[in-house]
Structure formats: C-alpha cells, structure tokens
Amino acid sequence: MKRCSLDHLALAVLLAVLCVLPFTVTGYVLYVVNLLMVFAVLSLGMHIVIGEAGQFALSHTAFYGIGIYTAGILNAAWHPPFFVSILAGGVIAAILGYVIGFLALRMRDIYLALATFAFGEAMQWVFLNWESVTGGSNGMQMQPARLFGLRLTNDLQAYPFVVGIAALMLWITVWLSRSQYGSALRAVRESDVAAMAMGINARAMKQSAFVISAAFAGIAGGMYTLFVSFIHPDSLGFQTTILVLTMVVVGGLGSVRGAIAGALVLGVISEVLRQAQSAQEIIYGLILLGFMMFKPRGLFSGTGKRGAKPRASADAVATTGRSAAP
C-alpha cells in the first residue's frame, strides 16, 4: 500500500476523532487533547530545526515560555483578539530566536546543543526572577483569551481554535518541507559544504530554520494560553525540552508524521505517568533507553532495509519528509 494514502487515512481518522470528541468526553480529556495539540506544534517546530536542518538546538522551551508570557501579558493588558497575542508571541520568539541563532549557529553539533541548552536555562532563570513581568516564583495568573466579545473560559471553548491552529501549523510544516526551501534545508543537514557548493547559503538556511522553529514554539505558547490560566516557570525547564526532543526522536527524526505521532504518543504517556508520580521517571527513562537501544530511528524511520545503511537512510529520511502527510 502506498505510504501517501495511508497518511491520508490516518489523517482522516484523526480528524474524525477530533470532530466527535467534544460531544462525547469530559473536560479533562479535552484538556489533554488541547495539550497534545500544543505538543504537536512544539514538536513540529523542533522537527524543522533538528529533523530538517540538522541543527541540534535545545532552547525550544525558552521560546515556548516567551510565547506564553507574551500572549498572557498582552491578554491581560489590552484584551486583543487572541490571534493577535498568539502572533505577537510567535514574532517575539522569532526575533529573539534570530539573535540567539546569529550567535549560536556558528557552532556545530554538541557545542550548539550546549549553547542553546545554556540559553534555555538562563531564560528559565529570567522567568523566575523578572518578578515585575512574570510574577517570578509565584507564577502568573492569566486572563481568559478573547475573540471579539467571546471569552474562552474553558477547554471546550478553546478546543476548536487550538485544533485549528495545530492543523494550520501542520499544513505550514508540510508545505515548507515540500518546497524548494525544505530541500535546501535537507541539503544543509546532509553536508553544509556540499550545499554551499550548490549555491545554497547554508548560514542563512540554518538561521532561518532556527527562527521558524522559535516562531513555532512561540505560537505553541500562545495556544497554551487559550485553555490554561496559570503558568509557573517550573514547567518551563529543560525537562520540557527533553520531552519535545524525545517526541521528535521517538517519532522518527526527519519525518513530519513522526513528529506528530511522537507528540501524540509521548504526550499521552507523560500525562498518564503524571498520575503515577513515583514510577514516572523510571518508566520514562526506560522508554528513552529502550527506544535508543532497539529502535534508534524512531517509529517512522523510513521504510524497510534502507534504514540500515548510513547514506541510503539519509535518502530515506529525505523522501519520507517529502511524501509526508497530507
């Protein structure tokens, strides 16, 4: 069976489930689904910078937090229609992403990972200590988002908008990945020297992928403010970055459907494990170790044996990216 039609089928099923859900389940389940949508957008953003452009950046949560605080503060101050505050969060995250990318992208691999990791931790410190803006360690109570007189006060009201934005971001990701720009990113991922020889501005490619990824994270932060009314810096630490990174890698590095599947699967797992506090870390650690040992290329790792050979697998990842849903 063709991969593409399978994707359409999966997407149709997902859509059907999402349509039926609000009429059948309780508020908690809707909250979880909303959260999964936010995670999906986060992991799409990380997919762009790590999966497509091959840049190992670990600052995703920082931009997510910036999106949350920007949207939250705008909502409280001016009550704009919520898409304005979400966009503002995306734009501010993108601007900061540009600056950080400008400084950090001269580095490669582990150095880039460490620099962005340090930036992420420093941002968490800022969230925790800039008390006049973020409320510091008391957290910040957020006003309900508004849309022309409509106030989003519960999960059900936010649900259609959250799902809609997630769908839009998925469409943008697939569109980017199928465009010439996406091919250029993958060329840079495979070898920036070879890409430059073909006339691709590798530096600008990495930079733009980093900025887009930051914008995605900022928008995911804005989505979060639609259905949650409280934010505390504790939830904006490195472990959130790890969670999103795991989603992308467990799903299958370099594949859009992997990023989505990883977000859904691990999002559910992390929410279920929240109930079993004591065993949470052990199970999570075992999942990570198990996947890396026995299925290092994730759930959607291209097809068949081609994944085994280094060069061929790169092609496989590239083609997976191209034929990705929908």
Add this chain to the structure above:
Amino acid sequence: MSLGDIWLFLQQGLLSGLVTGSVYALLALAIVAVFKTTDVPNFAQGEMLMMAGYVALSLLLLARLPYVAVILITLVVMSLGGALFQRVVMERVTGSRGVGVQLVITTLGLAYLLRGLVRQTGLGDTPRSLPSLVSGDTVAIGEAVLTKLDIAIFVTAVVVMLLIYFMFTYTRIGKAMRAVGMNPRAAQIVGIRLSRIRMMVWAMAGLISAIAALLITPKILITPDIANIAILAYAAAIVGGFTSLPGAVVGGLLIGVVENMVGLFISTNAIVVAPFLAILVTLILRPQGLFGGKVQVKKV
C-alpha cells in the same frame, strides 16, 4: 563595601572557590574523558554523582557497614555500573549508527532512570549528609577561613587528578584511551580493543563520580537535586575546551572561584545563572574554550 572587605572577600572567594572548584574539576574530567573517547556528551554525570551518594548512604544506613567498607564498595559499584552501562547500552546505541541526538537522549534516559530509582527508594525524602572523616575545625589562611574538611577535599581531589594525569601519560591503558580519543580507527588497527577501552573510560567516570560524591557530601546535603552540580562541571568542561583534560581542571577551578565571587560580591540568587552565562560567553567569544586548540573544519 570598604577596601578591606573587598580584600577579605577576594581571599575567601578564591580559597572556597578552589575547594568547590576541585570537585567540579573532577566531574569535568569525567565528562571530558568520556566525550573524548566515546563521543558521548554525558548528560547523566550529575545523576551518577547522586547515585554514588545514595549508594554510600544506603550502605551506611541500611546495611550498617563500617565507613571504610562503604567507601570501597561505593567506588567498586560505581565503576562497575559505568562499565556495564557502556557495555550493555552505549555499545548498542553507537553500534546502530547513533548520531549526537541519539547519544544525548540515551544519557538523558539514564539520568531519568537513576533519578527515578533514587526517588523510589524513599531515601531521598529526607536530606542527609555522609559522616566526615576529618573534623570541621576551622583553619585561617591569610584572612580567609576554611575548615579542615575543605582542605581534605581539595588535597584529595588534587591527588586524584594527579593520579589520572599519570595514568594518561605513563600507563598503557591511559595511552590507549588517548589513542582512541585521537583516532578510533587507527587505534583499532594497532590492536587496541575499542569496546574494552570505552568500558574502562566509563568505569573511570563512575569511579570519579563516586570519589566526588564521597568528597562533597560531608559538606553538603544529599538530595536528588545534588545532580544539578553537574551543570557546573559542564560549564567547567566547556570553559576548558571540552576536549582538553588540563582544560577541564583549569575550567573547574575557574568556575568554582567565579561562583564563589558571584555569591560574595553580587548575590546568592545570581549563583544559579552564573554557569549558564559562563557557558554562553565562552561559546560565543571562544567556542574552542581556553585549551581547545584550533577549530577544525570538517571535510566532506
């Protein structure tokens, strides 16, 4: 703040900084040694330290062994644990063409697992310290005041560093480790068994974690959060160049001193963010670190 105060703070910051810095330097050595020989950035170094602390604690509290036996068993258990992790897990991940992302996630998995195991035992609920072999009497050096414990920590750490230096310079195993770090394929050709050397490096990382834990825990309380010390070790490794063993030592001492100075002169609140700023500044201004040598351009 008068001039006399500043002079006093400088002395105190320098000496206290060297003491804590020597422990960071040990951990940074472990991180760098593992990274050089196996290409794995070990994000679980802090958890290994924490685990060592809790192994010692549980031997002391539950098995009620004498302290000397506790120390020896902790050292052995941590070395074996490190070697086992490399043999069972890392070997497999690197074997299946693990790239950076996979390697990092694997060590993060180990970090989660160790944290979870410690929490599961319930030992982490009440913070405790290990007993100290040295009295807590104070000694004045210049105008600064240290405890005898501080001096013992510093001296032991320096001795361990010297031993590591001699191992790398004069023993066959040490030379083999360096060879693997320079060029694994060439090392294999001259008859070095890669998997054995890598196991030994991880065993060494476990051993160093155990030593560091035994040194620092009489001074500070053991909690699961003790793992966060590794961030300072990471900063130390980066300042030193991440692939340089002497760099790791210098970086560790430097980070220790800077941390203490920041605490004395600016505020204790700023201590938390100091290592990240050190990482960022180093990577932006001098990505190769103090001792990293030239940045190498990768050929296609």
